[in-house]
Amino acid sequence: MLFRILVAGLLxxxxxxxxxxxxxxxxxxxxxxxRVFQIRVLNRETGKKSxxxxxxxxxxxxxxxxxxxxxxxxILEPDVFYISYIGKDGREGxxxxxxxxxxxxxxxxxxxxxxxxxxxTSPLPPRGAPIFAMGNPLDLGLSIAVGTNGGILNQTxxxxxxxxxxxxxxxxxxxxxxxxxxxxxxxxxTARNDISFIVPSRFLTELIDLxxxxxxxxADDLKLEVARQVLAYENNYIEQLLAGEWPExxxxxxxxxxxxxxxxxxxxxxxKLGAIARYKRYQIRCANKNHVYLDADNxxxxxxxxxxxxxxxEELNSIQFYNLYENLNKDQIDSKLGRDIVSNxxxxxxxxQVSGQELKSNLCRREYVEYPGMSDVLFTAALTGHKNKGFxxxxxxxxxxxxxxxxxxxxxxxxxxxxx
Amino acid sequence: xxxxxxxxxxxxxxxxxxIENEVTTIGRALDNDIILSDPTVAPHHLKIIRYGxxxxxxxxxxxxxxxxxxxxxxxxxxTEQFPVNLEIGRVHAQLLPHxxxxxxxxxxxxxxxxxxxxxxxxxxxxxxxxxxxxGGLEFYLNSYNSIKWSDxxxxxxxETVLTIGAFVLALSILERxxxxxxxxxxxxxxISLMYLFYFFxxxxxxxxxxxxxxxxxxxxxxxxxxxAIVPCAIALYLIHISHLKKSRSIVLAVLIASPIALPSxxxxxxxxxxxxxxxxxxxxxxxxxxxxxxxxxxxxxESFIGQAQNLEPGEYAD
Numbered sequence: 082m083l084f085r086i087l088v089a090g091l092l093x094x095x096x097x098x099x100x101x102x103x104x105x106x107x108x109x110x111x112x113x114x115x116r117v118f119q120i121r122v123l124n125r126e127t128g129k130k131s132x133x134x135x136x137x138x139x140x141x142x143x144x145x146x147x148x149x150x151x152x153x154x155x156i157l158e159p160d161v162f163y164i165s166y167i168g169k170d171g172r173e174g175x176x177x178x179x180x181x182x183x184x185x186x187x188x189x190x191x192x193x194x195x196x197x198x199x200x201x202t203s204p205l206p207p208r209g210a211p212i213f214a215m216g217n218p219l220d221l222g223l224s225i226a227v228g229t230n231g232g233i234l235n236q237t238x239x240x241x242x243x244x245x246x247x248x249x250x251x252x253x254x255x256x257x258x259x260x261x262x263x264x265x266x267x268x269x270x271t272a273r274n275d276i277s278f279i280v281p282s283r284f285l286t287e288l289i290d291l292x293x294x295x296x297x298x299x300a301d302d303l304k305l306e307v308a309r310q311v312l313a314y315e316n317n318y319i320e321q322l323l324a325g326e327w328p329e330x331x332x333x334x335x336x337x338x339x340x341x342x343x344x345x346x347x348x349x350x351x352x353k354l355g356a357i358a359r360y361k362r363y364q365i366r367c368a369n370k371n372h373v374y375l376d377a378d379n380x381x382x383x384x385x386x387x388x389x390x391x392x393x394x395e396e397l398n399s400i401q402f403y404n405l406y407e408n409l410n411k412d413q414i415d416s417k418l419g420r421d422i423v424s425n426x427x428x429x430x431x432x433x434q435v436s437g438q439e440l441k442s443n444l445c446r447r448e449y450v451e452y453p454g455m456s457d458v459l460f461t462a463a464l465t466g467h468k469n470k471g472f473x474x475x476x477x478x479x480x481x482x483x484x485x486x487x488x489x490x491x492x493x494x495x496x497x498x499x500x501x
Numbered sequence: 502x503x504x505x506x507x508x509x510x511x512x513x514x515x516x517x518x519x520i521e522n523e524v525t526t527i528g529r530a531l532d533n534d535i536i537l538s539d540p541t542v543a544p545h546h547l548k549i550i551r552y553g554x555x556x557x558x559x560x561x562x563x564x565x566x567x568x569x570x571x572x573x574x575x576x577x578x579x580t581e582q583f584p585v586n587l588e589i590g591r592v593h594a595q596l597l598p599h600x601x602x603x604x605x606x607x608x609x610x611x612x613x614x615x616x617x618x619x620x621x622x623x624x625x626x627x628x629x630x631x632x633x634x635x636g637g638l639e640f641y642l643n644s645y646n647s648i649k650w651s652d653x654x655x656x657x658x659x660e661t662v663l664t665i666g667a668f669v670l671a672l673s674i675l676e677r678x679x680x681x682x683x684x685x686x687x688x689x690x691x692i693s694l695m696y697l698f699y700f701f702x703x704x705x706x707x708x709x710x711x712x713x714x715x716x717x718x719x720x721x722x723x724x725x726x727x728x729a730i731v732p733c734a735i736a737l738y739l740i741h742i743s744h745l746k747k748s749r750s751i752v753l754a755v756l757i758a759s760p761i762a763l764p765s766x767x768x769x770x771x772x773x774x775x776x777x778x779x780x781x782x783x784x785x786x787x788x789x790x791x792x793x794x795x796x797x798x799x800x801x802x803e804s805f806i807g808q809a810q811n812l813e814p815g816e817y818a819d
Contacts, residue, residue: 357647397645399791405645407789416781424815426783430714431808432799439799443785447815456814459783465793483814487806494802 103260109213110225112262113137116197118166119217120147120176120190120254122154125163132377135216135255136166137264139202140289142195147254148269148280149181149188154377156307157451159300164190169223172196180292183307184314184383185240185284186269186374188254189292200256202282203263205242208232211260212244214268214277216252226252228275230265234370235343241278242266248277308452311373311382315481318344318371318383319489327496332363333391335472336498344369345385360394360405373480375452380422382455382480387493392471399468406471410463423457424448432465436499439465444490446483458486462494503554505583507535508595514681520596525549527589528562541566541590549596555581557596566590607744618694619687619742628693629665635700636661661696668692675757680743687742695734699726711790714797720771727762779818 104112120136123129134151138144145166155162155178167173176190206212207230214226228246244257248271256264257279266279297303322342330339330347340347347367354362366388373383392409394402428445440462449455458481463473476493478486504519507527518535526533530544537546543563550558560577561568569588570578578585585596618624640656641648669688677683702722709718736754739745745753766772774780800808 355646358645359647360645394645400642401645403789403791404643407787410789411787413782418781420779420818423781424817425779426785427813427815428783428785429809429812430786430797431805432714432795432797433805434799434801439793441786441789442805443783443787444809444812445783445785445815446812447783448817450817459785461785461787463787463789465789468791471789483812484810487809490809491802491806494805 104262105260106213106225106227109258109260109262110215110223113200113215113256113258114169114223116200117215117223117255118145118168118196119220119223119251120145120151121165121167122152122162123165125161130220131162133217133220133251134253135251135268136190137215137254137256138197138199139189139264139285140199142197142199143192144179144199144289144292145176145190145192145196146256146267146285146288147188147190148267149183149186150374151254152178152188152190153374156300156303157376159303166190166192166196168196177296178303179296180288181303181306181310182284182288183310183375184373185280185288187267187280187285187288189285189288191296201263202286203259203261203265204283205233205265205281206230206259212246212265212279213258213260214244214246214248214252214255214279215258216248216255216268218249218251220251228277233281234278240280240284241269242281244268244277244279245275246277247271247275304451305453307375308449308455311375311452311480312454312482312485314373315383315478316485318385319481319485322385323488323492327492329496330365330389332365332389332472333393334470334500335389335391336496336500337389337474338387338493338496340367342369342385344371346370350388359396360392360402362393362409363389363391365389375480380418382457384477384479386475386477388475390471390473390475394469397469402469402471406463409471410461410473416457422450424450426457426459428459433462433494435462435494435497438499440494441465449480454482455480456483456486457481458483458490460490460493504599505549505551505557506597506599506601507549508584508597509537510593510595519599520549520551523551525551526562537589537592539590539592542592543590546589547587552579557581557585559585559587559596619690622686625686625689625693628690628697632661632665632693632696633657635697639700665689665692665696672757676743679739679753680745682743684742687738691734691738691742695731698730702726707788708790708792708794710786710788711792712794712796714786714795716771716784716786723769723771724766727758727766731761732758778816 117135117137120134121130122132124131131154132151134147136145136147139146152164155164164176165173166176174192176192178188179191180189210230212228212230217223226246226248228244231243231245234241234243248268252268255268257266257268259265264282266281267285269278269280271277297306325342327341328339330337345367347365350364350366351362369385371383372381375382390409392406424447426445426447428443431442433440433442442462445459446456458478460476461473464471476490504521507518507520509516522534525535526545526548527535527537528544528546529537529542543565545562547562547568548560550560556579558577558579559570567574571586583596583598587594587596636657637653640653669692673683673685673688706719706722710716732754735757736750739750739753740747
């Protein structure tokens with residue numbers, strides 16, 4: 082162990098003393114091959130891998146950073162699974178969970194003893210600078226992917242760096258290096274075709290500072306902590322939305338909240354109608370990109386989706402129009418969450434006066450079984466009282482505190498304006 | 502001697518044979534006085550011996566499928582009590598005195614009143630035409646694109662003609678089996694009436710849903726239709742038109758209605774809610790109405806948010 086630390090130190094010193102100070106991928110690989118591990122979630126009964134990712138030594142040398150989603154299964158079933166690491170040289174050992182940053186998808190793990198020299202972290206290099214992602218893709222062994230820094234993405238709440246390199250399953254949780262061999266971030270996700278994402282290392286530094294040495298006492302503590310963090314993140318997100326100016330978006334006779342945050346993107350979703358259609362319909366769907374990984378089975382929260390729908394016709398009579406309008410209003414966004422994850426929705430209906438118009442409004446909430454205080458909120462409102470004009474809006478928030486969602490719905494309605 | 506009457510009970514139309522001789526033999530063999538061709542009847546199954554006007558002896562003659570007299574296997578029975586029930590193989594019969602009271606005459610549905618719904622074929626024709634118009638109207642009201650006559654024709658053919666036709670065919674065959682008669686005119690009238698009633702009452706249920714901002718009117722209608730209205734209509738038809746006994750009509754109505762009701766009820770979202778207490782989708786009031794008649798007051802955004810604070814969390818499923 083001491084020998085390895087010594088070698089790594091010598092290599093780092095050599096790198097720092099080179100005139101340009103820049104390392105190539107080969108050097109970075111050699112420097113860090115003993116400091117990047119495969120992180121495995123193993124079944125206590127069978128001893129076999131249930132999921133894998135990557136991790137690297139940080140902090141005091143006993144700590145290993147990885148992604149929260151790599152070890153998410155342990156949150157749900159800590160009695161069934163445990164976390165372990167294995168190095169390129171075959172070194173392995175069990176790890177305990179020291180800290181979580183659910184919103185940024187980070188986890189800090191702890192070994193009983195020092196496992197190696199910690200990797201130094203560093204701020205993000207300039208946009209376009211080469212960066213190197215290390216990890217264990219597809220359980221095929223340690224490798225390094227070369228790409229460039231695409232900068233911080235503002236549509237993901239500043240928690241993601243765009244990496245123009247190829248991340249593959251199994252590399253999650255591995256370090257991303259600058260050309261001095263310092264970790265500037267943690268591999269987290271990919272959208273394929275050399276579009277990948279990295280969590281900036283400053284969030285890891287914060288996590289190391291905040292984490293306890295002895296980890297969590299019980300499984301319930303873990304779930305409470307996950308819920309607490311998700312709710313804190315969502316409350317903060319909603320506060321930002323409430324504090325911000327909302328640009329307008331025009332949809333026929335309504336002026337509506339438009340792109341209410343840099344994290345939101347709006348798309349025209351209008352269906353193509355044939356020439357024989359005797360009505361017109363327009364649909365706009367806006368959604369954020371703040372997908373917060375909740376636990377195993379790829380469950381995410383943090384969605385903010387709002388969808389507008391306008392329908393009009395000069396040719397249909399009022400009964401025909403309302404038959405169509407009602408059918409379209411009955412379409413619901415599907416949810417695949419089961420009874421073991423969430424409660425039933427509880428819904429209530431009101432007729433609400435908005436900008437001189439009456440909207441038949443429904444508000445529904447359901448709770449997460451394992452995560453106290455966390456709700457999914459669904460709000461819908463349909464225009465009434467017009468013979469040949471229809472409009473409805475659907476607003477969905479997942480993993481939020483119910484009471485925090487109401488001011489957002491209020492602002493939403495206050496920014497909904499009818500233009501005669 | 503006044504004759505006794507042997508009533509051979511078959512589906513609906515029974516046979517009545519006078520027993521005038523002192524000794525009457527019954528069996529499948531051709532040398533019997535009364536010949537029953539049923540294969541479960543023995544060649545010489547039983548004989549009936551008369552003693553004057555009041556007394557009779559029934560004697561079993563077979564070991565295979567022996568005669569049951571008043572439900573019990575007996576070698577012979579001397580009796581003065583009538584009617585005497587006989588099971589001759591699988592043929593059911595009764596021995597009756599000639600002056601045995603018969604049930605009162607049941608008037609024909611519609612009877613001699615030509616204006617009665619079930620009394621004349623013209624009503625059946627009028628009602629079928631009304632159904633075709635309603636079918637066409639339904640198509641028209643649910644058409645959001647330019648209407649093609651061929652589509653209208655196909656819809657009316659599929660949704661109205663075939664629906665009514667299939668029910669008339671199935672129920673008329675059933676009626677033929679039950680009462681040995683074809684009563685197509687009355688069936689067409691009844692099914693057309695049910696079709697029209699369904700159309701209007703379903704529309705009313707939707708209006709009530711919106712009026713009360715609730716889903717119970719449509720739920721009540723759906724369950725009421727299949728569990729009460731359809732069986733009751735069939736029972737009334739069997740009692741008043743097919744002239745079956747009330748108890749039998751009710752049992753038959755339940756049996757006939759079940760294949761219609763069960764698939765519809767089993768597929769209904771309301772029953773799914775009752776059977777499975779969890780739904781991943783939100784069940785809320787999404788009905789809309791051009792009339793916009795509702796009993797709930799319109800409230801301000803402020804009031805809405807105030808009331809929304811009290812929205813309880815959803816219930817956890819088992």
